[in-house]
Structures are given as structure tokens and as C-alpha cells.
Amino acid sequence: MNDAQASVEAATLDERTRLIFCLFTACIMAAVLAAFAGSVLQDPDSWWQVKVGLDFLANRTFPTVDPYSYTFAGQPWIAKEWLGQVLLALAYRAGGWNGVATLIIVTIALTVFLLGWFLSTWLKPILAIALAFVATALISPIYTGRPHIFTFPIIVIWTAMLFRAAREERAPPWWLLVLVVLWANLHATFTLSFIIAAFAGLDLLARTGFSKPALLAKWVAFGLLCPLVSLIHPYGVQAILATFAVAYGNEAVPLITEWRAFNAQDYPVQEVAMLLALFGLLVSGLRIGWAKALFIVFTLHVYLAHVRFMYLFFLLVPIVIAMEVAQQYPSLSATAWLAEKRDGLEKFFARRFYAICGAAAVLLVGAVAVLGSTYQVTPSPKTSASGALAFAQSQHLSGNVLNSYDFGGTLIFHGIKTYIDGRTDQLFLGGFTKTDDETTHSDGKPLLEAQLKKYGVGWALLTAGDYRIPFFDQLGWKRAYADDYAVIYLPGA
Known part of the structure; x- marks a missing residue:
């Protein structure tokens, strides 16, 4: 084997090892959640979210007035998260509430996998997957059978790809606009995509100034296209207007638990995690630049204002600062890990990559079948x-x-x-x-x-x-x- 072939094989083993690390972590998260599957069906809104999806599948029509209450019957109302509701309904049709819980768990496991994969681009895999697992565990209070869960993999990909493009001083990937369309039809938080893109653009501006006007123009065009493509929605601009109506607040916002401000007594673990993160940033002297610092402040503010947005801080901040951590602390970087000689266990798993993935798929299908027939999950x-x-x-x-x-x-x-x-x-x-x-x-x-x-x-x-x-x-x-x-x-x- 010549040096070129040996180099290619080594790179392949490294990629497979990263994949297995991430896959293993996702499976662990899925197993943990499966043991407490009923916990994702505690939210009273899961009932009507599934029902709206079932009604759409039965009628194939998008409601424009309220059909479900007598106090506001006939008043304007849109199913702006129709696609997420349809996914929940399809899962319910396939396996009842077990199906709904399974879909939610698989989506969360995918989020863990993606977070670990993007973090391991810069950080040692073992550190990356540990961060991914901890971050997704910290947002477990919002794991419910509702459409917002389906946006977690999207927001991880969106943030990672845009900040990578800014870091590499290139145009944002245009295919990401497809994610905006998908996001807009899944859940009303799609307007966050505009804000995240703006922060990534600011990060590019902080790096280049106005020295690359053509590149900045591409970013501006991308930013303008984001709200435009989000109009590819059955309700068009009504979906955005409905989102802004909540963002600016209404009489119900202070009365709904998930819309209330962060209370340390209710979330002591999350408080400790935030304080530890702040302590680490202060004592490490990590330099991240003003644009990323603003992004961290934004995610923390939104979380403290409304606890439902805890995922913005815990999921996205690690993605945004991973490169700086790797550069300023080389011993924690993926580069340092790549320079190490692969040990026997890593080689064993990497060379049996396809067999391991196949076995994992078989076990997953078997576990779903067994759980579906012997372990019935029901809402609270x-x-x-x-x-x-x-x-x-x-x-x-x-x-x-x-x-x-x-x-x-x-x-x-x-x-x-x-x-x-x-x-x-x-x-x-x-x-x-x-x-x-x-x-x-x-x-x-x-x-x-x-x-x-x-x-x-x-x-x-x-x-x-x-x-x-x-x-x-x-x-x-x-x-x-x-x-x-x-x-x-x-x-x-």
C-alpha cells in the first residue's frame, strides 16, 4: 500500500470513527428517552396537535376559522404548523400514542447525532459527543409531543452551516433556503432563521469588514430571500403575522408556563449549567469576537425571557464557539485527535462500520416493534x-x-x-x-x-x-x- 492509499484509508477510518461516536451517543439518548417515553406526552397541547393533523388527513383542507371551540367558533384561526401536525397524526395512525412518542424520540436522537457531528468537526469526538449529550439533556423539560421538536435538527444544521460559511468567508449555501420552507411549515419559530442568519452575517462582517462587497451582497441577498421563501406556505404571509403577534405579546403570554420568564427554583439544573458556562467563559479568556458575543447574549436573553426557548442557548452556543475553543485550546481540538494514532478499539469499530450501522438499524426496528406491542404509552x-x-x-x-x-x-x-x-x-x-x-x-x-x-x-x-x-x-x-x-x-x- 502506497502513502496516498494509506492516507485515504486513515482519513476514512477517522470519519467512520466520528460517525460511530455520534451514532452511539444518539442511541444512548434514544434508549434513555424510551425508558421514560410517557414523559413526552405530558403536555395538554399534544392532544389537539394530533387532532388537527388527523382532521387535515381526513379533509385535505386548511382551516381558516376556528372549528374546535364554541366560545370563538367561526373566528379567524389558521393551522400554521400544519406539517408538524400532520407528522404527529401520521405517527398516531401508525402506532397510536406509541407512534407519537417514537417519532419524538427519534427526532431528538437525530438532533443529538447532528450536534455531535458538527461539534466533532472542531473538537475531539469524545468531548463533542459529551457536550451534545449534556446540551440535549438540559433541554429535556421542553421535550413534548408537539411540532417544535421537529425544528431541532433544522436549527442545528442551519446554525452550523451559516456560521461555518461566515468563518470560511464564503457565501451561505443556497440550499439552506429549502430548510426555511420546511421550517416555516413545521412550526412558527421559523422567523428565528432570519435572526440567526443575521448574526452569522454580522460574524462575517466582523471578520472582513467591507473589504469583500461582492460577498456581503450575497449574504444580504440570502437574508432577503429567507422571509421571501418562508411565504411558500398554505397561509402565506398570515403565518408570519401570527408569529409576530405572539412575539409582541398578548394577554395569554404571561399566563402560560412555557412563555414565562426563567425561574431558577423551577430549573435548578439549568441554572447551574448556565453559571458554569459563564464561569468557564470568564476564567478561560476565550476570545470569540463581538458578533458571536452578541449572539450568546441574544440566546440567553430570549431564554431568560421565555423558558420555552432554552434550546437556543444550550444547543446553539456550543456550535457557535466550537472553532474558537479548538483554536485557542489545541489539546481539545479535532486536529489533536487526528494526530493521534488510532487505537485498536477505534480501528475495530471503524472497519466494521457498515455492519455496526446495519445491526443498529435492525435493533432499532426490533425495539420499536417490541415496544409497540408490549409497552403502551399514554398521555398523562x-x-x-x-x-x-x-x-x-x-x-x-x-x-x-x-x-x-x-x-x-x-x-x-x-x-x-x-x-x-x-x-x-x-x-x-x-x-x-x-x-x-x-x-x-x-x-x-x-x-x-x-x-x-x-x-x-x-x-x-x-x-x-x-x-x-x-x-x-x-x-x-x-x-x-x-x-x-x-x-x-x-x-x-
């Missing part, structure tokens, strides 16, 4: 109200129902018109959500009584901890059903 009983709904069906309860917020999703899924549900980005505004919240206060009984009359409520489905329960007793309503999670009230005789 805190959101399903299964016993209460079974009682309502057996008693033929009809008429308008006043429901607790967390039961809105399951009512939609079961074809019952809601009083309120999780679609507060577009509906239940104009003072409605604020009033609903005020009915739970100590002086809320008059407001509750007014709402019952205004909307002709025929029965109430409340969570066991709903603060309005004493008011129903005081108003003479009869408790017809109760379990550990739900209570049903009927008007008194």
Missing part, C-alpha cells in the same frame, strides 16, 4: 380526563362545557367543543383569557357566574386542583363525578 392522566370523559359519555352529557385549560386538548381530540384550550396564540383573546384567569382568584365567583350565563354552560370539567371548585359548590352546582385528576359539575336542580 392530568391532561386526558379519561375517566371523566367516559362518565360524560355514559351519562350523555351535552351542551357547552366550561373546562379547565389543561383539558382543552383532550376535549378537542374527542370531538367536544371547548371553552378554552391551548391555541391562545390566535384565540381566546380580547380579554377572554384574562377573565378566565381572574375567575380562579379569591374574588372570582361573580365573574365565573357571569361567564356561565353568558356562554350557556351546561356542565363543567375541571382539574382536581382547579381553584373554581369551591365557587361551583357555592353556586349550587352538583358534583356528578370526581377522581384524582378531574371533577365534573352539573347545574343544580
Whole structure:
């Protein structure tokens, strides 16, 4: 074997070793999540997200008015995340809630793989995959059966490729615009793609100044095309407008847990991680440039303002600063790892790369089949109200129902018109959500009584901890059903 052939073989072994490192980490994450598969079905919105997708598959029409509530029936409403909802519905059709959980877990595992792969471009594989695993573990509180999960692999690719292009002082890859279209149809956070592209452009500007006007012009053109191609959406500009409406805030934002500001008491592990990251940046003397520093400040601000955006900080900051870490700390770099002689174990795995990938695929398919037949995942009983709904069906309860917020999703899924549900980005505004919240206060009984009359409520489905329960007793309503999670009230005789 000549030197050229030996060099090619060594490079191939190195790439395969990196791939196996990343694949192994993704499999570990999938295994951990599979052991707690039910945790991804705790969100009450999972119910209606799946239902919207199922309705689209059945009707092949894009809704323009609300078909699911009686309080806002006929009001403008769009399924702006239709593609993500269709994916959830297809998974549900294929395997019920097990299918939904499996799809979410596979998507998260793919995110781990991609994060590890991009980080290992600059850092030693073992460090890269450790960072990828820790970063994705830290954002586990937002792992739910909702469309935003499908954007995680996209945002990792988008950020890594754009900052790489800026670092190499070349035009952004035009094929990334396809990701914008996909992102726009999956979830409303697609406008983040514009912001990330802008920061990558600033990073290029910080490196080159105005010395390369033709290159800067390409970046400006790319930035202008991002919002333009995002209009390739069934609802066109309405999707962007709906996103901005939430971004600027509405009456529901302060009342929804995921939209609230970061609270260290609720997320102590994430607080420790942020403080450790800040400590590391301060004592290491890492130089990252003003554009990347601004990007870190932006992701941290958005996270502290709204906990749902924790993934921006934990997933994207490692990608953005990996090159500087590798350059300023060569012992941690992929270059140092490449200079090392591959040990026997690495060679063993790399030379059996295809066999390992094939075995992993077989095991994955087998695990999915076994889990699908023996281990049934169900949504949280805190959101399903299964016993209460079974009682309502057996008693033929009809008429308008006043429901607790967390039961809105399951009512939609079961074809019952809601009083309120999780679609507060577009509906239940104009003072409605604020009033609903005020009915739970100590002086809320008059407001509750007014709402019952205004909307002709025929029965109430409340969570066991709903603060309005004493008011129903005081108003003479009869408790017809109760379990550990739900209570049903009927008007008194």
C-alpha cells in the first residue's frame, strides 16, 4: 500500500470513527428517552396537535376559522404548523400514542447525532459527543409531543452551516433556503432563521469588514430571500403575522408556563449549567469576537425571557464557539485527535462500520416493534380526563362545557367543543383569557357566574386542583363525578 492509499484509508477510518461516536451517543439518548417515553406526552397541547393533523388527513383542507371551540367558533384561526401536525397524526395512525412518542424520540436522537457531528468537526469526538449529550439533556423539560421538536435538527444544521460559511468567508449555501420552507411549515419559530442568519452575517462582517462587497451582497441577498421563501406556505404571509403577534405579546403570554420568564427554583439544573458556562467563559479568556458575543447574549436573553426557548442557548452556543475553543485550546481540538494514532478499539469499530450501522438499524426496528406491542404509552392522566370523559359519555352529557385549560386538548381530540384550550396564540383573546384567569382568584365567583350565563354552560370539567371548585359548590352546582385528576359539575336542580 502506497502513502496516498494509506492516507485515504486513515482519513476514512477517522470519519467512520466520528460517525460511530455520534451514532452511539444518539442511541444512548434514544434508549434513555424510551425508558421514560410517557414523559413526552405530558403536555395538554399534544392532544389537539394530533387532532388537527388527523382532521387535515381526513379533509385535505386548511382551516381558516376556528372549528374546535364554541366560545370563538367561526373566528379567524389558521393551522400554521400544519406539517408538524400532520407528522404527529401520521405517527398516531401508525402506532397510536406509541407512534407519537417514537417519532419524538427519534427526532431528538437525530438532533443529538447532528450536534455531535458538527461539534466533532472542531473538537475531539469524545468531548463533542459529551457536550451534545449534556446540551440535549438540559433541554429535556421542553421535550413534548408537539411540532417544535421537529425544528431541532433544522436549527442545528442551519446554525452550523451559516456560521461555518461566515468563518470560511464564503457565501451561505443556497440550499439552506429549502430548510426555511420546511421550517416555516413545521412550526412558527421559523422567523428565528432570519435572526440567526443575521448574526452569522454580522460574524462575517466582523471578520472582513467591507473589504469583500461582492460577498456581503450575497449574504444580504440570502437574508432577503429567507422571509421571501418562508411565504411558500398554505397561509402565506398570515403565518408570519401570527408569529409576530405572539412575539409582541398578548394577554395569554404571561399566563402560560412555557412563555414565562426563567425561574431558577423551577430549573435548578439549568441554572447551574448556565453559571458554569459563564464561569468557564470568564476564567478561560476565550476570545470569540463581538458578533458571536452578541449572539450568546441574544440566546440567553430570549431564554431568560421565555423558558420555552432554552434550546437556543444550550444547543446553539456550543456550535457557535466550537472553532474558537479548538483554536485557542489545541489539546481539545479535532486536529489533536487526528494526530493521534488510532487505537485498536477505534480501528475495530471503524472497519466494521457498515455492519455496526446495519445491526443498529435492525435493533432499532426490533425495539420499536417490541415496544409497540408490549409497552403502551399514554398521555398523562392530568391532561386526558379519561375517566371523566367516559362518565360524560355514559351519562350523555351535552351542551357547552366550561373546562379547565389543561383539558382543552383532550376535549378537542374527542370531538367536544371547548371553552378554552391551548391555541391562545390566535384565540381566546380580547380579554377572554384574562377573565378566565381572574375567575380562579379569591374574588372570582361573580365573574365565573357571569361567564356561565353568558356562554350557556351546561356542565363543567375541571382539574382536581382547579381553584373554581369551591365557587361551583357555592353556586349550587352538583358534583356528578370526581377522581384524582378531574371533577365534573352539573347545574343544580
